[in-house]
């Protein structure tokens with residue numbers, strides 16, 4: 352698959368088959384990730400490959416946040432159980448963090464570079480027959496979620512990547528054509 356095809360074919364995958372993702376596959380994807388452009392070569396990205404126990408703990412933290420909207424304690428417990436189970440059952444899940452630089456300019460560049468690393472991983476995954484779903488949100492700064500990942504104080508989680516063999520290929524979501532968003536400045 353050439354790169355243009357891979358870019359066009361990439362979709363956020365919501366459902367995965369139970370087929371496991373191997374350590375070698377994850378290592379290959381992370382090798383692609385660390386080739387991202389990176390001003391000053393700060394190599395600010397860190398990757399946490401979560402095992403079933405850590406995924407369950409992350410799911411429990413996310414579930415507890417979602418459960419705040421539940422009507423009663425039984426419904427809340429059911430929400431937590433479901434989110435926990437869903438995360439524990441994922442074929443693979445990564446947390447990506449950035450090491451927080453002191454200098455605000457470097458911090459911004461490092462954030463951009465780390466997202467580029469994530470994009471490398473997302474675009475490389477289909478070459479191994481894998482799909483991805485990038486997730487973010489306030490959960491990433493939740494102390495329980497951070498503890499589940501084991502991320503140190505000096506890092507900020509910036510992306511969660513769910514990974515596995517796609518159960519189905521979702522339809523593409525419409526995008527505005529690039530010319531509608533482009534100004535050719537003379």
Ligand SMILES: Cc1cc2nc3c(=O)[nH]c(=O)nc-3n(C[C@H](O)[C@H](O)[C@H](O)COP(=O)(O)O)c2cc1C
Nearest residue numbers: 361362363364484485486487488510521522523524
């Ligand atoms: C920075 C970023 C954060 C995202 N966070 C979430 C998220 O928290 N939950 C989610 O379901 N999807 C998340 N997504 C995925 C987008 O919803 C998805 O890319 C969008 O709907 C377009 O669909 P596609 O990826 O299949 O083209 C995120 C994507 C990006 C780039």
